[in-house]
Amino acid sequence: MLRSRIVPCLLMQDGGLVKTRGFGAPKYVGDPLNAVKIFNEKQVDELMFLDIDASAKRRPPDFKRLRSLAIESRMPLCYGGGVTHADEAVKIISSGFEKVSVSAAALARPALVREMAQAVGTQSVVVTIDVRRNRLLAGYTIHSLNGREKHRTPLLEFCRQAEDLGAGELVINSIDRDGEMAGYDLDLARQVRAAVSIPLTFVGGAGNVQHMQELIDAVGVVGAAAGSMFVFKGPFRAVLISYDRPARLA
Structure with a gap:
């Protein structure tokens, strides 16, 4: 039986972990391997790593680093960043990750989703979609490459296409709410x-467990992901890794 998952979403840049706000102003928050060790002790449902520069710089995944993270981890792992071919997804899964995420590459060539599903199984294929609210059209626009490239494909059309091609999960990332800690975009x-x-995970806006509970109450079984909530403490955003769960899921 499916249940909701609480997922720390960690951003990697230049070998370290950072946290952004509105996809900009990255702040260093620690070492990826150390974060895995801490989250191991907190019995995290799942951990997501996104290399935010890999696709923008056309750099392949750092397979050596991913293997070191997987060896240390005692929880399911998802990785995204720089994946452009199904054989790269195979290497990531073989290294110990359970899921592989694609974003910009799936927008540029949707057939990649089908190729990955055939290579590693639907359950291991995640399509991450970064969206920004379009104030003029009262809808949402898909972006990629850290929000710099805008796409014309309608959001819901692309979501359905990804599902049809074999994606086992969608991660919907709100650029507007990234790092704001004021709650998820429940309309989205x-x-x-x-x-x-298919299973969904939402990220962007969570600042406390109540925000996560509101998301789950609004859409049912879902992945509630967050970054700032798990790496910052207090009004001055001091770096402190933590992990809380909504009371109904404890």
């Missing part, structure tokens, strides 16, 4: 939930 969550039937 409801729209995507109504459009597809």
